[in-house]
Amino acid sequence: MEEFAVNKVFRLLEPGPVVLVTTSFQGNMNVMTMGFHMMVQHEPPLIGAIIGPWDHSYTALKETGECVIAIPTAALAEKVVDIGNCSGRHTDKFATFGLTSSPAGEVEAPLIKECYANIECKVVDKTLANKYDLFILEAVKAWVDPKLEGQPTMHHKGDGTFSLDGKVINLQDRMVKWKQFRD
Numbered sequence: 001m002e003e004f005a006v007n008k009v010f011r012l013l014e015p016g017p018v019v020l021v022t023t024s025f026q027g028n029m030n031v032m033t034m035g036f037h038m039m040v041q042h043e044p045p046l047i048g049a050i051i052g053p054w055d056h057s058y059t060a061l062k063e064t065g066e067c068v069i070a071i072p073t074a075a076l077a078e079k080v081v082d083i084g085n086c087s088g089r090h091t092d093k094f095a096t097f098g099l100t101s102s103p104a105g106e107v108e109a110p111l112i113k114e115c116y117a118n119i120e121c122k123v124v125d126k127t128l129a130n131k132y133d134l135f136i137l138e139a140v141k142a143w144v145d146p147k148l149e150g151q152p153t154m155h156h157k158g159d160g161t162f163s164l165d166g167k168v169i170n171l172q173d174r175m176v177k178w179k180q181f182r183d
């Protein structure tokens with residue numbers, strides 16, 4: 001083994017697909033890119049999201065307590081990176097990047113029609129937002145577009161390079177202790 005820089009371990013662990021986070025604040029919709037997120041609890045479904053004060057979305061999330069986590073497929077790859085390299089303070093990102101908003105059911109933040117999935121979320125704990133920029137979100141409603149099912153999502157390697165989902169292997173028959181998660 002070769003030693004790996006400890007301040008770069010996020011490149012090994014940064015979890016899950018890169019997502020877009022939408023908010024709606026003072027009559028304006030916005031969207032940002034987020035790589036730092038994790039599932040925290042199954043029931044009710046809780047998601048940890050790191051959204052920093054450098055983001056315009058941070059203020060929107062803190063003030064409104066609502067957002068949508070939208071999961072793009074790799075077809076949107078370049079837009080996803082560009083959305084994370086400009087701010088809603090100066091740019092109408094829905095117009096600039098040709099994203100189609102659609103009303104959500106439980107929150108004011110919009111869904112993004114071009115994305116494979118949209119998860120409507122409410123902030124349930126922001127006690128670690130000041131210290132770690134960590135918001136605990138409860139998923140209150142979710143949507144998927146069956147037409148995009150199976151399309152690869154993007155996974156950030158932490159340095160501007162991305163891997164795409166590859167081959168799926170099915171090991172469900174070995175999930176003997178966790179049968180409830182096989183459906």
Ligand SMILES: Cc1cc2nc3c(=O)[nH]c(=O)nc-3n(C[C@H](O)[C@H](O)[C@H](O)COP(=O)(O)O)c2cc1C
Nearest residue numbers: 032033034035036051052055056057084086087088
């Ligand atoms: C691939 C990628 C991943 C990112 N992940 C995060 C993240 O997890 N948390 C965060 O606060 N910002 C993250 N960013 C940066 C924000 O998307 C960026 O600051 C964006 O401009 C914020 O937009 P806003 O000011 O309109 O909210 C990421 C950017 C990119 C390109």
